[in-house]
Amino acid sequence: MNKAEFIDAIAAKAGMTKVDSRKALDAIIEVAKEELKNDGKISLVGFGTIGTTVRPARKGHNPKTGKSIKIAAKKVVKFKPAANILK
Numbered sequence: 001m002n003k004a005e006f007i008d009a010i011a012a013k014a015g016m017t018k019v020d021s022r023k024a025l026d027a028i029i030e031v032a033k034e035e036l037k038n039d040g041k042i043s044l045v046g047f048g049t050i051g052t053t054v055r056p057a058r059k060g061h062n063p064k065t066g067k068s069i070k071i072a073a074k075k076v077v078k079f080k081p082a083a084n085i086l087k
Helices: 003-014 018-037
Strands: 042-044 048-055 058-061 068-071 074-081
Touching: 003 018, 018 042, 018 048
Parallel strands: none
Antiparallel strands: 042 048, 048 074, 058 068
16 A cells, blocks of 8 residues: 555545545654654554664675675664554
């Protein structure tokens, strides 16, 4: 499902216009981005938890040359689904 299909589904479920659904989805995405940038966590009961974690630096290798390289640490987004999400 792409963003346009998602907006259509929201509009149908909530009885909203597509324009209002797009505005709501865009607002949710912006709020989520701001929260995750500030190392926050978003917990939605019945859906799951979205948060950030730090992936530590590690050694890797360039498959083209075979040389060892250092892969820098970085912050990544993690999603943990609720236990009952697929029931």
